[in-house]
Amino acid sequence: MPTTFSPICIATIAELRSYLAAARNEGRTVGFVPTMGALHEGHLSLIRKARAENDCVVVSIFINPMQFAPNEDIQKYPRDLNRDLQACSNVNTDVVFAPSLEEMYPAPLDTKVKAGKLAKTLCGVSRPTHFDGVVTVLVKLFSIVGECSTYLGRKDFQQLVIARRLVDDLSLPVRIVGCPIVRETDGLAMSSRNVYLDAAERSQAPMLHQALETGISCMRAGEKDPAAVRAVMRETIMKAPSAEIDYAEVVSAVDLSIPKPLNGEIRLLVAVRFGETRLIDNAGYVIPDRP
Secondary structure, three states: OOOOOOOEEEOOHHHHHHHHHHHHHOOOOEEEEEEOOOOOHHHHHHHHHHHHHOOEEEEEEOOOHHHOOOOOOOOOOOOOHHHHHHHHHHOOOOEEEOOOHHHHOOOOOOOOOOOOHHHOOOHHHHOOOHHHHHHHHHHHHHHHHOOEEEEEEHHHHHHHHHHHHHHHHOOOOEEEEEEOOOEOOOOOEOOHHHHHOOHHHHHHOOHHHHHHHHHHHHHHOOOOOHHHHHHHHHHHHOOOOOEEEEEEEEEEOOOOOOOOOOOEEEEEEEEEEEOOEEEEEEEEEEEOOOO
């Protein structure tokens, strides 16, 4: 019979630090999965990966207000801590760190972290303050958790690239592990925001994944002009009547620049609104060297 865990729920920074100090004194390695809750199979895949590679697994659940703009959906963001705790138990999590807003931000921050040029493109265009909030809370969480391997999904690919750069730039004792996107059977990337879609929007949302596949097929056929790949992705997305495109882009997977001509490891990324719901998705392709 597999061993099952009943996770300890910790709400204070001091208690989590004390717990992890004791674990490290026993020689245990730490795997960390930062989340905003509303856990789904995508999150659980990260926790399973952390479980497989570490002695102690910590999941944080904190809805970070700093990464929401005033017009965004923080108030309606789904919250169900009991459900999330049960999900964490099902995948053998040791600790759930669920701090209050006051615990994480006891006073207005005077010191904040600012994301650099990697945050100025893609989602950073329509959400210009988002990644500053992301990197600030990541630095706080990394400071609290300490030396660890941190597991992030590739669905938020720009965030993954920024997190890796953050760790390198600030010499943080953190290993960033990027993990595969988990999809519904029709190709839609799993997201906490999928619950906002009405029936018609949900039926159209898999068009994002189809657009990425169309772009990859275009490159596989030899296309190296980023504008041409963007055009076929946009054309596919616009087959969905409710879709409003934020961006459909093709970039270097390393630094999010746009190679001209396309070469090396490429990432295709899309962001689309269906009504009030903004969804993102992406896929990778390596352009083979050809004489």
